[in-house]
Amino acid sequence: MKKEDIKKVILAYSGGLDTSIIIPWLKENYNNCEVVAVSADVGQESELDGLEEKAIATGASKLYILDLKDEFVEDYIYPCMKANAVYEGVYLLGTAFARPLIGQKLVEIALKEGADAICHGCTGKGNDQVRFELAIKAFAPDMPIIAPWREWDIKSRDEEIDYAESHNIPLKINRETNYSKDKNLWHLSHEGLDLEDPMNEPMYDKILEMGVTPEKAPDTPTYITLTFEKGIPVALNGEKLGGQAMVKKLNEIGGANGIGIIDMVENRLVGMKSRGVYETPGGTILYKAHELLETICLDKATQHYKQGVAQKFGELLYDGQWFTPLREALSAFVDKTSETVTGEVKLKLYKGNIIPAGMNSPYTLYSEQIASFGEDDSYDQNDSAGFINLYGLPIKVKAQMDAKTKK
Structure with a gap:
């Protein structure tokens, strides 16, 4: 589609630096087209204040x-x-799993509005451009997509600020606090400025918003008990909580105890390495509690196989492959394995640490009687001799053959 044919554009709008300047840029470069801004409230809280007034x-x-x-x-x-699902062992996917949802909603608004194109403010160096665009392709495969970072002459965030100042666009940041951030109900990410050098220790006192460092956490531990039903947390310390309330409450508790601060250099989908600091206090607690409960609710073969599924699931999500047959199939596997992941997990939170403090489940596969070092009638230790002979038979045969061929 030619530029002159684009009369109405749907813009994924956060009110941050990128999207703040994109509205006037679109109107300047796409024949004064109509721009309909769309903001997805996934828990940014105060970042949404005054957004409508600013967009208009x-x-x-x-x-x-x-x-x-x-x-x-x-x-x-x-x-x-x-x-x-975790990416590269530590990243709990806070930015990644918001993107397919937002992308789907952008398409819904675009179809409702009869728009000619969808626009996003992702840079050509990042992962989000892929995540948004694959989601758009899943629901509107022929919809034109405008990505200003691939078109305009702006080369840096400093130049973006120059553009904003020349167009009298108000910004909530300045050149000294110009970290690239992404905030939602689950996490807060920080990239850019001094963090671009992996040798620099993050200035945590300056950047942390969801909690404190372990050094500043209380000197006494906090105990919590989480109740799960089929893999889903349903209660905290005996109080029933919906998903949104659960995450918010655990963010408060985890943040106060210095939980969930990650400093990592990750491998972006587009090929480069990127350094970021992530705050995910509540999510870190939930993941740990869920994994602990699975250790008593899943059999060995399922538990071990699921570890590989978890890695692949995390990679698919990170790479924008949410709306794919493979992800749907893996979700079906996960749902099946979660049917017995029900029970309670008690945790001790102390200065950035999550320490197991007890768990139980009506579906537990752990048998104290069988595992006991004390006397029991359920396990005949003499049976192990025959098991070892059969299990070790290939090793024995190989050793015998080696002995013959060395003579």
């Missing part, structure tokens, strides 16, 4: 603010947690 003032015809928090937790966060 900078040239948008309207702003949709979509409350997606419940859907975000129930349809994305919890399915990923049930899968134990």
